Amino acid sequence: MRRHAAVRMLLHDRSTTAGAVLGVIAIVFLVGQQLAVLFGLLSLMTALVDNSGADIWVLSRNAGTIGSAGSLPSRYVDRLAGLPEIEWAMPVVYGGGQLRLTDGTYQAVTVVGVVRPAMAGGPWQFARGSSAELLPYEGATVDTFDLADLGRPVPGQVVEINSRRVRVAGYTQGSRAFGPPLVFTNATKARELAGLPADRCSNILVRLKPGADAGASLRRIRALLPRADAITSSELAGNTIVYNLTSTGIGSSFGLSTLVGILVGVVIITLTMYTNVINRQRDFAVLRALGARRRDVFYIILFQALTIGAVGLLIGLFLLAGFLFGVRGSRLPANLPLWLPPAHVLLTFLLCLGGSALALRRALKIEPASAFR
Amino acid sequence: MEPVIRLEGVARDFSDGRVTRRVLKETSLDVMPGELTVLAGPSGSGKTTLLTIVGLVLKPSAGRITVAGADATGLTEDELASLRLAKFGFVFQQAALVPALSALDNVLIAGAVQGARIGDAERREAVRLLTELGMAGFLEARPQRLSGGQQQRVGIARALFGNPAVILCDEPTSALDHESSEVVLAALKRLSRDPNRGVVLVTHDPRVFPYADRLVKMEDGAVVYDSRAATGGT
Numbered sequence: 087m088r089r090h091a092a093v094r095m096l097l098h099d100r101s102t103t104a105g106a107v108l109g110v111i112a113i114v115f116l117v118g119q120q121l122a123v124l125f126g127l128l129s130l131m132t133a134l135v136d137n138s139g140a141d142i143w144v145l146s147r148n149a150g151t152i153g154s155a156g157s158l159p160s161r162y163v164d165r166l167a168g169l170p171e172i173e174w175a176m177p178v179v180y181g182g183g184q185l186r187l188t189d190g191t192y193q194a195v196t197v198v199g200v201v202r203p204a205m206a207g208g209p210w211q212f213a214r215g216s217s218a219e220l221l222p223y224e225g226a227t228v229d230t231f232d233l234a235d236l237g238r239p240v241p242g243q244v245v246e247i248n249s250r251r252v253r254v255a256g257y258t259q260g261s262r263a264f265g266p267p268l269v270f271t272n273a274t275k276a277r278e279l280a281g282l283p284a285d286r287c288s289n290i291l292v293r294l295k296p297g298a299d300a301g302a303s304l305r306r307i308r309a310l311l312p313r314a315d316a317i318t319s320s321e322l323a324g325n326t327i328v329y330n331l332t333s334t335g336i337g338s339s340f341g342l343s344t345l346v347g348i349l350v351g352v353v354i355i356t357l358t359m360y361t362n363v364i365n366r367q368r369d370f371a372v373l374r375a376l377g378a379r380r381r382d383v384f385y386i387i388l389f390q391a392l393t394i395g396a397v398g399l400l401i402g403l404f405l406l407a408g409f410l411f412g413v414r415g416s417r418l419p420a421n422l423p424l425w426l427p428p429a430h431v432l433l434t435f436l437l438c439l440g441g442s443a444l445a446l447r448r449a450l451k452i453e454p455a456s457a458f459r
Numbered sequence: 460m461e462p463v464i465r466l467e468g469v470a471r472d473f474s475d476g477r478v479t480r481r482v483l484k485e486t487s488l489d490v491m492p493g494e495l496t497v498l499a500g501p502s503g504s505g506k507t508t509l510l511t512i513v514g515l516v517l518k519p520s521a522g523r524i525t526v527a528g529a530d531a532t533g534l535t536e537d538e539l540a541s542l543r544l545a546k547f548g549f550v551f552q553q554a555a556l557v558p559a560l561s562a563l564d565n566v567l568i569a570g571a572v573q574g575a576r577i578g579d580a581e582r583r584e585a586v587r588l589l590t591e592l593g594m595a596g597f598l599e600a601r602p603q604r605l606s607g608g609q610q611q612r613v614g615i616a617r618a619l620f621g622n623p624a625v626i627l628c629d630e631p632t633s634a635l636d637h638e639s640s641e642v643v644l645a646a647l648k649r650l651s652r653d654p655n656r657g658v659v660l661v662t663h664d665p666r667v668f669p670y671a672d673r674l675v676k677m678e679d680g681a682v683v684y685d686s687r688a689a690t691g692g693t
Contacts, residue, residue, distance in 0.1 A: 087571030091560060098559030372555045375516050376617075377544025378572035379537045385574070454540075455517045457551060458507050458629050 088382065092389040095366060102362045103394065109354030109441070110398020111405065113434055116347030118406040121426060124340040126419025131264040131330050132323040134198070137210040140176075140291035141300060142307065143322045145315045151329045152180070152322060157286040162311055166290060169306060171298035176200070177287030178207035179273045181280020182266075186246040187237040194266040195236075195247060199276020206291040209270045214241060215256020220272050225255040231417060232267035233257075248279050262419075264330060292316075348437065355441030359391065363445040367452055374454035383449050387442055395438035399431060461528060462489035463546075463624050463657045464513055469522030471508050483508045484681040485522065490625060495651035495658045497667055500677035507629060509677065510661045514547050514627045515539045527624065544573060548618030550628040550647075554610035556602040562589060562613045563598040569620040588616040592646060608639025615646055626650060628660040632667065644670050 096103045129136070134152055135143070144166070146156030158177075166175035179199035184192040200208035205217045213230045220227065224244070228236050239245050239254040246252070252271065261268060277284060294303055300318060307316040317325070331337030363370070370383055413420045471483040483505045490496060490513065498506040511517040515524070515531060518539075524531045526546055534542065548569070556565045566585040567577050589598060592612040602610050611631055618626050628647060632640035648670050651658040660667065668674055676684035 087564075087567055087577045088574055091557065091564070091568055091571075094559040094564065095557070368555060369557045369559075372549075372551065372557070373568070373572050374540070375514070375543070375549055375551075376569050376572050377540050377547075379540045381537075382572055382574065454543075455511050457549075457555060458511050458516070 088386055089389055092386045093393060095362075095369070095386075096390055096393060099362055099365065102358045102365070105358035106355050106362075106394045106441075107398045107401070109351045109358065110395055110434060110438060111402040112354065113348060113351030113437055114399055114402025114430065115405045115409070116350070117344050117433075118402065118422070118430055119409055119420075120340055120344045120347060121430070122406070122410060122420040122422050123418065124336075124344075125423055125426070126421040127264060127330075127336060127340075128327055129421050130262060130419050131326050133261075133263045134207065134268075135319050135323045135326065137261070138178075138207045138291050138319065139204070139293060140206055140319055141294045142292040142304060142316055142318055144175075144290040144292060144307065144311065145317070145322075146288075147313055147315055149315060151326045152289065157282060157288055158290060158314055160285050160287050162314065163287070163290055165310060166292055166307065169303070169310070171295050171303050171306075173293040173295045174204055174206070175293075176204050176206040176291045177273060178289050178291055179276035179280060179282060180288040181276055181282065183247040183269065183279050185236055185269070186249075189237070193235050193237075195269045196263065196266045197247065197276050197279045198268055198270050199273035199280075200270065201273045204293075206293070207289075209258040209261040209268075211259045211261055213257040213259035219255035220270055222253070222255065223272070223275060224251055224253040226252045226269050226271040226275070227256045227258045227261075228254055228269055229258045229261050229267060231260065231262055235267055248281075250275075250279055252279070352437050352441050355391075355394070355438060356444050359387075359394075359442045359445035360448060362390075363387065363449045368457065370449055370452045371454055371457035374452060375457040380450050383452070384446060387446050387449050388439070391438045391442035391445075392435065395435050398438075399434050402434075403427070403431075460491060462525075463492050463527060464488075464490040465525040466509075466513065466519075467523045467525075469509075469512055469519040469524065471505075471512060471517065472520040481520075482680050483512070483519075484679075486682055487522075488513070488675070488682070490657040490659055491673075492624070492657050493652065493654040494672045495648055495660065495670060496673045496675060497671035498659065498661045498675050498677060499663060499665075499668065501663055504677040505680035506661045506663075506677045508680075510627055510629055510659060513625075513659060514549060515543050541573070544621070546624045548620070548623040548626040550611070550614050550618045550626065550631045552630045553607070553634045554602070554614035556610055556613055556617075558602050561599045561601060562594060562605065562616075565602070565613055566617045566620050569617045585616070585620060588619050589613065592616050593642075606639070607635050608642055611635060611639070611643050612646065615643065615650075619650065624656055626656065626658045628658065630662055630664075631660065632662070632664060637666075640664075640666065 146158050149156045160177055163175050163177050166172055181197045183195045183197045185195045186192055209227055219225050241254055243254050244251055304316055410420055466488045468485045468487055470485045472479050472481050500506045512519050563585055570581055571577050594612050632643055647658055674686040675682055
């Protein structure tokens with residue numbers, strides 16, 4: 087009956103209830119959408135690391151992130167391959183490039199050069215062709231997402247990157263990263279495009295044998311290559327995220343908009359719940375006079391807050407699902423990790439409770455004697 | 460006969476933070492079962508303060524309250540709320556129904572404010588009370604669809620729900636026309652005939668006096684006339 091009364095009160099005060107539900111929807115949708123895009127961007131930032139198949143990355147000293155300036159001697163690859171716990175070690179070449187479009191303008195690209203047989207650090211999903219397309223000297227792939235930006239080159243078409251010939255041999259599908267479009271090619275071509283000497287590479291990717299101790303291996307690699315840096319893939323992914331979030335303003339921008347979404351929602355919920363209690367002061371006083379304890383009033387308001395939260399969540403998550411469905415396959419990266427929706431639900435309920443705190447404070451102060459005034 | 464409520468030397472002070480004012484001077488009062496007691500007096504005479512103390516809604520600053528022989532003076536706020544729920548029914552000025560609830564739910568809420576389950580028996584009882592008060596055709600009506608007299612009858616049904624030992628009425632006819640007042644007062648008079656129940660009614664309307672079994676007049680926070688004392692009753 088208390089719950090019934092709580093719900094009837096909500097339905098009776100339709101406008102204030104609608105306002106509170108709107109506040110929750112704002113929280114769920116705006117925050118969810120911001121986080122989905124942020125996590126989409128984060129997954130792009132670490133895409134090259136996550137899809138490299140490597141356990142350890144060897145970088146030039148103090149580079150810290152993938153593709154940073156600096157290079158390593160290619161002979162390091164052979165020294166690493168000699169360690170017993172290492173399954174393979176592969177060089178990879180990164181370089182910036184300007185792809186010349188048919189209209190004479192240029193599009194910035196990131197060139198990634200890989201070597202056979204593992205093609206480690208190379209494309210991870212193809213729309214047309216395979217890794218074999220990278221083997222010929224001029225062979226390269228571009229991603230279907232970037233076709234429009236790159237002037238829609240067709241397979242077999244020769245394009246210019248940094249005034250050098252490259253033949254588009256295949257299309258990748260979703261092999262994208264944060265920043266300019268990726269063009270995958272072989273390491274030899276990539277060195278030519280990036281202006282890197284034949285005996286140098288950007289990074290070396292290392293796969294450990296199953297059961298190998300990563301910590302011990304790292305120590306051995308560092309001892310073996312004192313002029314280079316070796317870190318695990320997860321460390322590198324973390325470094326890359328931190329670097330991009332702090333140096334590009336993405337972190338503050340998304341953090342701010344997420345915070346604004348939360349604040350807007352909390353303010354709306356707080357004001358509407360508070361107004362609701364102010365309007366219902368006499369009702370609560372009467373209930374108290376009839377025998378309701380403070381905790382019974384607390385229960386009613388809590389139930390109302392959670393009901394508003396549940397309804398707002400349902401609508402908000404529905405809208406969020408629509409958004410994610412809408413941007414699926416588009417250029418806008420959006421990705422909700424599995425842990426995020428439950429965390430989002432929990433956060434929303436906590437915010438509803440937080441938003442109703444002022445109303446609760448007010449309601450609990452209502453004296454039963456005020457029903458007689 | 461044992462009084463349902465006994466007040467011994469109760470007083471109530473109010474303070475605005477600087478000045479403390481005694482709005483109810485030491486007062487003793489017995490509420491007897493089977494009796495309609497009318498507390499009358501002008502505005503500010505302390506009659507509503509006395510009523511709220513009788514109803515355990517307001518704690519007295521001094522004095523002792525006994526409910527059905529048990530001392531209620533030192534009870535906690537929650538214990539007082541539970542005692543109110545068990546022993547008291549309240550009829551407020553202008554009914555004070557919850558506008559979001561139907562007439563039937565407004566009656567049922569009186570039994571459910573502490574979370575008790577409402578079953579078929581409780582529902583039947585609420586329907587019976589409303590029917591007895593002539594509200595059978597308005598069970599699902601919201602208060603705003605009811606006239607003042609009808610709302611007050613729902614308020615009386617709510618006060619009766621749970622068969623309380625005392626019914627306390629705060630100016631129940633103040634917002635009603637003459638005809639509706641007659642209906643409500645007749646209903647309260649009928650209820651006071653129950654030998655297990657006392658009714659206390661606060662009013663400043665002299666038209667209510669003829670319904671009183673006992674008339675208590677108040678002025679400036681003190682009882683200035685008690686018909687029982689005047690007639691030598693106990």
